[in-house]
Amino acid sequence: MTEPNPQPGTPVRTLPDPAAPGPAGPGDRPPPARFAYDAHTWKEIAHLLTNLPAALVGFVYTVTVLSVGAGLTVTVIGLPLLALGLLGARQLGRLERARARAMLGVRVEEPSPLPWRGSGGFWPGLWQGVKDPVGWRTFLFMLIRLPWGILTFVVALTGLFVLWPVLAFVVRALADVDRALVRGLLSPSDELERRIAELESDRGVVVDAAAADLRRIERDLHDGAQARLVNLAMGLGLAKEKLLEDPDAAASMVEEAHGEVKLALQELRDLARGIHPAVLTDRGLDAALSSVASRCTVPVRVTVDLAERPAPAIEGIAYFTVSELLQNVSKHSRARSAAVEVWRSEDRLFLQVSDDGRAGEPGRRHGYAGLADRLGAVDGLFVVDSPEGGPTTVTAELPWRDRSGTAAGSAPGKGASARARR
Structure with a gap:
């Protein structure tokens, strides 16, 4: 049995089959x-x-x-x-x-x-x-x-x-x-053998994801900021040659170079934000997700109910998960509004992104599969509730770790389990 209304091609939690043979007794x-x-x-x-x-x-x-x-x-x-x-x-x-x-x-x-x-x-x-x-x-x-x-x-x-x-x-x-x-x-492998096999498989997913991110950063640097800096150097060189002969032309070229510098700085800021935004490090998920929501093409309501901040690695995964989901909303959903909710229940961190747009777009399915793999690599869970015609609700679950790096016990929060919310 599986969770209701799964998005086609999206991994969901599998529940035990009551008809299956149980353990020896x-x-x-x-x-x-x-x-x-x-x-x-x-x-x-x-x-x-x-x-x-x-x-x-x-x-x-x-x-x-x-x-x-x-x-x-x-x-x-x-x-x-x-x-x-x-x-x-x-x-x-x-x-x-x-x-x-x-x-x-x-x-x-x-x-x-x-x-x-x-x-x-x-x-x-x-x-x-x-x-x-x-x-x-x-x-x-x-x-x-x-x-x-x-x-x-x-x-x-x-x-x-x-x-x-x-x-x-x-x-x-x-x-x-x-x-x-x-x-x-x-009999089945014991829990340790199953865990080792899953971790070895997940390690490959993490390595592939990291390699893809490095290639993206390299491509963005080569095609964006680096190209603009090359043009800037050439423009300043030409302006230097014309400085004595034609000061007006040299001044115009310096003005163009100044504009190139501004564009290069903006691209570098965008690239740095894609690696790890400064607002996430300084102010946490609430401010960082609000910043992401402000760039979405539809109005987004953000609710973050956390008494304390999780470990930086978990916080980063949560940020990029919501960021990619909101990009999907902007590109594929045709929604009029969306909502982001973040809360903690015991030793798990829950993220929920919902919108009132259309479901089943091919671009959304592709993004879901990649997110499910990445969350699965860190013991996370990814569930999509997307009936025909919408609306769409995506719930992600991550293990909670304190900023000291240790797993935490129960903590106050919304207290509703992910199963109830799905």
Whole structure:
């Protein structure tokens, strides 16, 4: 399930599916084994007998992928084949979990999907797939299962004619080992592994965003202020040559150079504001966002309800997020008015930008995707509520950190959760 009315192509928070299998608990344990054969015992016998064919398929697949992938690592196609093989191993693990759930009553959560980041490029995504811990644990499970599958198949098959009086107890012991293997190797990665994978993926997004910002600054300097300064130097050189011959012409050229200086200074101020505005450093989000709102093409109401300022990094991300959202409002929304609200609830900083314009413009969708990636890289959340025809409300959520750099606990604020406001 997802939040209502998501903008197409925009990441939103995914809520747990109540129909999905939950974590293992007391309900997973079968009733005690008895001399009398019941449904649980027959299911366990069926599981042990099907272990061998399932183990053969998994073993052959694992050995083939590992041998071919490792053998071709010196070529371009080796790592992609290995990544695809690990992705296929995830599907085999899904089948094994379903089989254990149906026959052994083992309920194991499905692992989270790999945190792919489309803007990270091909090679970071490929490396993420090659390091997939879920796939590698599934490979280990398949390798272990072949000798174990042979043993359980032989014991269960021969036990039907030899060990009949005590077979239920033998089957239960073997099935318990299977349950331990499934829980130990086919359960989701622990929180640390998931967190590491997400952080590694997010690091690529941050690096790409920083590189894009540096290219933008370089381009703006080269095409703007630098070009004007070059023209200024040439104009002053010509004015110097004409100073004695034609003072009036020299004075006119100096006047033009003076105008070029003013334009170059203005462009440098705009560029500096785009890197980190002085008003944000000196006076905080309230004044900085009010300055941004004053440059918007539609009237914007700004409400900042913060008892204290967040850490400079969080403050900067909040500023540029609102700034880009208001640029989208100016360029694409055709709105008559907009509003910006900023507040803190416990250890999160919330930003909400709303307008009464049209929804679904292609330019707005593109900007949303980039913002969602950047916020996700710092443990943020980005949610769009944009029904057909408008209005549009964008809510961004960031972790709150004090200016000392430490995470904070609860604090007074509006107190309304983002879910309620969405």
